[in-house]
Amino acid sequence: MSLRLDTKDPGRYQELLDKYDTWMFDCDGVLWHGDRLIDGATEVLQILRSQKKRILFVTNNATKSRRNYKKKLDGLGIEAHVDEVFGSAYAAAVYLSSVLNFPVDKRVYVIGMSGLEEELRDEGISFIGGTDPADNTLSAPGEIPPDLSVGAVLVGLDTSINYTKLSRAFRYLHSNPACAFLATNEDSTFPSDKGLLPGAGAVLAPLLTALGPNRPVTAIGKPSGLMLDAIKAKHNLDPERTIMVGDRLNTDIQFGKDGGLATLLVLTGISSEGDLTGPNPSTVVPDYVTPSIGDLRAAVASW
Amino acid sequence: MSLRLDTKDPGRYQELLDKYDTWMFDCDGVLWHGDRLIDGATEVLQILRSQKKRILFVTNNATKSRRNYKKKLDGLGIEAHVDEVFGSAYAAAVYLSSVLNFPVDKRVYVIGMSGLEEELRDEGISFIGGTDPADNTLSAPGEIPPDLSVGAVLVGLDTSINYTKLSRAFRYLHSNPACAFLATNEDSTFPSDKGLLPGAGAVLAPLLTALGPNRPVTAIGKPSGLMLDAIKAKHNLDPERTIMVGDRLNTDIQFGKDGGLATLLVLTGISSEGDLTGPNPSTVVPDYVTPSIGDLRAAVASW
Structure with missing residues (x-):
């Protein structure tokens, strides 16, 4: 009670x-x-x-890095320090570097936005996808060969989500059982200033559906x-x-x-x-x- | 056995x-x-x-109309007649017109491709979304006001799926309990000539996740x-x-x-x-x- x-x-x-x-x-x-x-x-x-x-x-919220967050807090007139901010983008980058000891010769395939990329960069994690213009397209994907250099797929909220990104993430995970499958968080929705919108859990859902129950995701954020x-x-x-x-x-x-x-x-x-x-x-x-x-x-x- | x-x-x-x-x-x-x-x-x-x-x-496969299918069969050298072809796009259009008696003053919000639009048009069903360039964008969505003229959301495989389409479909369904929620099919993957790719069920998954279990979908295709x-x-x-x-x-x-x-x-x-x-x-x-x-x-x- x-x-x-x-x-x-x-x-x-x-x-x-x-x-x-x-x-x-x-x-x-x-x-x-x-x-x-x-x-x-x-x-x-x-x-x-x-x-x-x-x-x-x-x-x-994994669309912002800690530094972006500090700026947002500043802009709203809230005193804040970067080391007081814990976002799921930061936590995911730390998980890759400190828990998975992500190998330097491997890359993360990112579905997510610039804040997530910034945290990965700060932790020294190599990545592809994300805001790369080549993946931000509404054309159907071409050939997607297996790529063993992709050691993890990391999914966060991405308002530029598209079929090419989903297809690449799916095929890297489907073709390589050793590829780690991570999500910043699984919130089904998020409260935007334009009202409720689909969240990171919704962006992740196509991969969970296409991969099936034998390929569970490790979600980093709350809970x-x-x-x-x-x-x-x-x-x-x-x-x-x-x-x-x-x-x-x-x-x-x-x-x-x-x-x-x-x-x-x-x-x-x-x-x-x-x-x-x-x-x-x-x-x-x-x-x-x-x-x-x-x-x-x-x-x-x-x- | x-x-x-x-x-x-x-x-x-x-x-x-x-x-x-x-x-x-x-x-x-x-x-x-x-x-x-x-x-x-x-x-x-x-x-x-x-x-x-x-x-x-x-x-x-709801990306093709029966006529598209007949053309594909012709091209492959397979004898076929349009009335022998039953696609989930056609079946969804017939379900709207014959089972739901979809009102003439309502519109369907479509996540899907031109074949699905063609079948809706043939059944006299008004629709928005689909291949409309305004919804085929990688920009984040602007305001999405409730629209009671949207009487149904219909989701099929759409290789131009994006956050704007998902957000619009989500908000029409979330804001209006009377809006029907339909999918052409729920196949999690489909075998393309480039290998296995995410299917209509994967395109649908963000909406099921964001809407939650109280808003089930009616899927028309097999099974x-x-x-x-x-x-x-x-x-x-x-x-x-x-x-x-x-x-x-x-x-x-x-x-x-x-x-x-x-x-x-x-x-x-x-x-x-x-x-x-x-x-x-x-x-x-x-x-x-x-x-x-x-x-x-x-x-x-x-x-």
Whole structure:
């Protein structure tokens, strides 16, 4: 059973501030929608900083690198440092370099955007595909010979997804059982400023369908523990004093629970009250629920 | 248990010819691969015609209209008539007009190619999307307002699939519970002349993922009985004397079995001996198995 927070009872918010030192935030749907800040988000982050809390931005959005993210946060007037940002593009690049020890003579075939390429480049991972104009075409693919130099296929959200990219990724994976199959994340949708749109999980779906159940994918982003591993490699965390704030039960809240963190669901994004109390309630139950991140301002108002 | 046919025992093939009056053929992987005829396919069809058998071409390939198919058959030197061809594009158009009585003031949003558009046009169904240059772009989609004039989304194989098309289809379906959700077929792959490539089921997969399990699709092609309904509306069939010849257990053979037809699996396409006798054998078991359609020539050799 979740504890419902309400600005009519500001003491509850103050208790939360007292209890947790590290605050992990999902971004889209929690701090902003597209390019619109959620009311009060900036002030809440300022309150947390003034109380010496550690702030981490933990996002499945793999279209941006950490540096892109920092710029976006700057542009929205949110103080942020690159080492506070953990995106699934970064986590995927770290997974390739540190966990798979990706060989220097191999290349990754990328379905994804420039932010993902930037993180791979920073980790010294060679890649093909991605934003390469040759693969960004609506022509049907020509011959796609097997290529054993492709040691992994990595799929993230790509708004230039097309049949040539899907066909190349499919054939590299189908022809070579040793080729690793990775995804930055599996979010089925994402909340854009133009409304809900298909997410990385939707871009990945054609490959899962064409390859069948014997070729499972390793997804790096939330809810996978691989994302928490990437954070722990950089920050010394006490899970007991860490809270994950998110808008999505099956990614953010699941991620927090699996990692032994406290969890706070905000209702400004994907998951709704109905997902908690409707006829088919989610089995993923957050510790706390509040209508919006901005509600945490109530803690200060109570001082 | 399937009966294994072998050219060393040509009498078995003659028995097949005696037993069945209507011969339904899948095409890709049975009669040809891409633009290459399978050895003996033309002769076998000639033998069947000389014995006054009814021949039907029953294909899930929705990129071609019946007229396109007839041209392809002509080009390969195979005698065929338009009313012998049943493609999933045609069956989908007939389903819209005859089963859904698709209203004249509504439009279908199409993910698919010119053959699908041609069949819709022939059935008098209005549509948008498809090969429209505005939707054949690799730019991210702009605003996609709800459009209640879109009464159905129809998805088929589209080698110009892109994020704009997926986003539009997603939003029409997501914003309007009354919008019908149809697919020509759900084949996960198809055997092209360049090897195996992602099929209509892979093109459809992003929408199933983004929409979730509460928005199921109606797939028209094999193995759906809707395809058999479309055939029965034009031809008076005796299922007891009809045989379905195909290369794919989960579409062709399933289709034949569900329709009460006899089934013959050829091993020149997708399904292999291992699918029948390997460690995880298919639960779909054909009545007969032969290495290739060309083997049926053995019947004549035995005369």
